[in-house]
Amino acid sequence: MPVNADAGTGTTTQGHSLPINELFYSLQGEGKLAGVPSVFIRTSGCNLRCWFCDSYHTSWEPTHAQMTIAEIMEEVESYDANHVVVTGGEPLVHDETSLLLDRLSDAGYHTTVETNGTLFSETAVDLASISPKLASSTPTAERDPKGDGEWAERHEERRIDTDTLAAFADAYEMQLKFVVTDESDLIEIEELVSKIRDAADAPVRDSDVLLMPEGATRERLDENRERVAELAMEYDYRYTPRLHVGLWNDAPGT
Numbered sequence: 001m002p003v004n005a006d007a008g009t010g011t012t013t014q015g016h017s018l019p020i021n022e023l024f025y026s027l028q029g030e031g032k033l034a035g036v037p038s039v040f041i042r043t044s045g046c047n048l049r050c051w052f053c054d055s056y057h058t059s060w061e062p063t064h065a066q067m068t069i070a071e072i073m074e075e076v077e078s079y080d081a082n083h084v085v086v087t088g089g090e091p092l093v094h095d096e097t098s099l100l101l102d103r104l105s106d107a108g109y110h111t112t113v114e115t116n117g118t119l120f121s122e123t124a125v126d127l128a129s130i131s132p133k134l135a136s137s138t139p140t141a142e143r144d145p146k147g148d149g150e151w152a153e154r155h156e157e158r159r160i161d162t163d164t165l166a167a168f169a170d171a172y173e174m175q176l177k178f179v180v181t182d183e184s185d186l187i188e189i190e191e192l193v194s195k196i197r198d199a200a201d202a203p204v205r206d207s208d209v210l211l212m213p214e215g216a217t218r219e220r221l222d223e224n225r226e227r228v229a230e231l232a233m234e235y236d237y238r239y240t241p242r243l244h245v246g247l248w249n250d251a252p253g254t
Ligand SMILES: C[S@@+](CC[C@H](N)C(=O)[O-])C[C@H]1O[C@@H](n2cnc3c(N)ncnc32)[C@H](O)[C@@H]1O
Pocket: 046, 052, 053, 054, 055, 087, 088, 089, 090, 091, 114, 115, 116, 117, 129, 130, 131, 177, 179, 212, 213, 214, 215, 216
């Protein structure tokens, strides 16, 4: 429980609600805070459709229960944690996510938002964990998990907005966490990082750039991680594991 759990700014959240796919306690599995016990709030609904999405029921076939912000706060506070991760789906498609982050921050929690970086929001974020989507994420007809590539064009149009990524860099402590499927992803990563550096006032350090192997299952990670680790060494970026996949494979609520 954070020390100032009773503090508040008086922002009214009464009546506001969010579509919640799952809410659980785990270890942060990815990025700079990997290993930190955290409560995860997973909203449902996304503006992109990565073919590899490991949260299929928030994107391709969204399911959820509607929860008020008060109900979410009550469940978060039932765990003995200081860190809260708001993820999805894409949490920033919902205006109410900003209200939730404000409430969490008022209650003394450290907040991480996991986002694809296409929608900027000015709110209470301690770590913006941004995973910009590369061309290799596009659900072409051959890779579409559901249909015949119907989402490919929309996904392509929406997946990168350099000015929005620069706005995140200027507003928040952040990390850029790229899902790597192939060595050719590194060309796009280098170009994009350079464009964000040009557009942002704040520095984007090499240590803010993390390479994460694609893999929703242990088997898939076993195939990819060594190659991605070697790419991180070659390009002098960080490597991030997916600790939860190693520990619990693809079990829900982990
Ligand atoms: C499900 S997304 C939700 C947040 C946001 N929509 C995003 O993409 O950043 C959470 C994290 O899982 C990553 N991810 C999703 N599917 C993955 C996969 N098959 N392998 C590796 N990382 C994956 C995303 O890139 C993101 O960093």
